[in-house]
Amino acid sequence: MELNVRLYALYRERAGGSIVSVTLPDGATVADLTDEIRRQIPNLAPPEVKVVVAVNTDYADSDMILQQSDDVCLIPPVSGG
């Protein structure tokens, strides 16, 4: 499946664009997604930093299985308020 993952804030700036396309096998998890994105964008975040993912407007666990129809984005450390 091909997912168009939206990037916000610092991740968007580091990636040089607001969308990154990833191709993953069926049954791939959120962890697989972040691994693949890190391969494409090595400077996204330091290796020991956990990249937070939102799927369909909810924070997703790394073992969550992705579907083609999912809305996926990366959430850098938040700083609202």
Add this chain to the structure above:
Amino acid sequence: MIDLTEKTLDPEKITAKVRRDSNGAVVTFLGTTRDNFEGKTVLTLEYEAFDEMAVKKLEEVRQELMAEFGLEHIAISHRIGTVGIGEISLVIAVGSPHRKEGFNACQKAVDRIKEVVPIWKKEVYQDGSRWVACEDHEFSPADQHSTKSHPTRER
């Protein structure tokens, strides 16, 4: 009761939403933009949001607080876009029968918003800018074997 907007926030209007004859207390918090960070002058702030999820999370925080403190009237408005120094970026208004729950809920609301809502604040200086809570952890190849933990959110 939840608002995410680029328009100037009006604390009076937001506070009015939680006024009821059954409430003996109204506690209002204003988050305002500060002009300095570690000795640097901040010229302006830019707030970015994942709008749909931010509204959803603000509502979840509101529901969570109403349940925890037994309250019925909480309003939260967060401003996004460019916010000038000294302006209001966040208003939380809590109406409560008694003041103790009002104060506690309002304080917790600020903390929870800062933890879970997908909104990002960028400080703009004379000579650059930074995304708050992010760039204190600059990436470098030397970090590959670092034992640094994920940056904690600054208050």
